[in-house]
Amino acid sequence: MSTVFKAIADPTRRKVLELLRQKPMSAGELCDHFPVSRPTMSAHFAVLREADLIEAQKIGTTIIYQLKLSVLEEALLGFAQVLGIGIETAKQAKDERASSLSPRKKASKGRSK
Amino acid sequence: MSTVFKAIADPTRRKVLELLRQKPMSAGELCDHFPVSRPTMSAHFAVLREADLIEAQKIGTTIIYQLKLSVLEEALLGFAQVLGIGIETAKQAKDERASSLSPRKKASKGRSK
DNA sequence: TTGCAATTTAGCTAAACATCGAAATATGGT
DNA sequence: ACCATATTTCGATGTTTAGCTAAATTGCAA
Structure with missing residues (x-):
């Protein structure tokens, strides 16, 4: 429970969830919505994954993230x-x-x- | 908004809110429910106050905290x-x-x- | 195989946070 | 004025977090 709230305590991560609410999206596509580096975004994804709020599906070279509402x-x-x-x-x-x-x-x- | 989620991301602080849900309580009374020092609890209260989740009322030497549901x-x-x-x-x-x-x-x- | 594109891992810095004991502040009683 | 009580502030320390650049990994395609 703490992990979930810790995850959504960050505005960037909340925005990610909000974007994923509309449709699943690749990591790169998500990154393009934020003014931070890709590694930083990758860390945010890891936090969201850790909290079980999103799930990843690897398709070839890209990774599609999907919200677990x-x-x-x-x-x-x-x-x-x-x-x-x-x-x-x-x-x-x-x-x-x-x-x-x-x-x-x-x-x-x-x-x- | 971030401040609220950051506040409730901590189990101790969630428990404080839960306790205050039942009735307003003094800082000391709240402290007695947790195995941490009073200064630490005081810091938690400050975070909750900062998030506007509780309000303080000073009565003599004690401070009564109340939940802002x-x-x-x-x-x-x-x-x-x-x-x-x-x-x-x-x-x-x-x-x-x-x-x-x-x-x-x-x-x-x-x-x- | 070589090379490219997408993503993560590694290694780092700076800032924020949790926690403590000790000291400071404020209030009420004697 | 003095003392006891309730709570917070202060200073120190260890941990976590967000961010960066650079390097490693993975999969595809030429």
């Missing part, structure tokens, strides 16, 4: 939960709205734990 | 939003459900740095 979600949600911050995923919220719109259907999908 | 919520939500992770506070979820029942546009709150 679920890990990020879990960390944020997990922390929020401990803190008692009322938070829910979009999926959960959708379910809530759905059941609110059709109140006759008593979806007893136990989400109160 | 809203700041934490905003940081988590703000980041999640940028990343497109669908999470929302319980309050927002309630609003969503309400507006879903009578589809009227909802005013959005200002976003800042």
Whole structure:
């Protein structure tokens, strides 16, 4: 958990995640968005990999990075939960709205734990 | 934003927040929960204060710290939003459900740095 | 094989951070 | 005024982090 928060504590790394949110991207392509050297970016990638926030797929000479959104979600949600911050995923919220719109259907999908 | 994530990247500081979630507490009382020196804890408090996650109230010789939950919520939500992770506070979820029942546009709150 | 392109590793510096014990500051009681 | 208590500041030390340049690695293609 600390590794995840440490990873996203850096603005460059947050931006990387943000870029990867839109589509998987090669290391070089990502590098082009930042004014720092490639080795430095490679170190940032390593931190994100260490935190299990991205995964790498080697294709020939280039490496494609892809966001692991679920890990990020879990960390944020997990922390929020401990803190008692009322938070829910979009999926959960959708379910809530759905059941609110059709109140006759008593979806007893136990989400109160 | 970085300051908030940097603050919560440390397990000791996360635990402090967790403790303060239950009730405001004096610095000394908080210190008693951790196996580190008081100066060290004082430094942690400073980091949390710097991130605007807690606020201090001096009463006589003791200092009572109190959690600023809203700041934490905003940081988590703000980041999640940028990343497109669908999470929302319980309050927002309630609003969503309400507006879903009578589809009227909802005013959005200002976003800042 | 030779050479090129993409990426990482190695080796370094400077700045930031965590931690401690000791000293300083502030407050309330006697 | 003096003392005890609560908390922070100070100074020192070891560790981590972000950044750089230069060199090594890997895969492809001519």
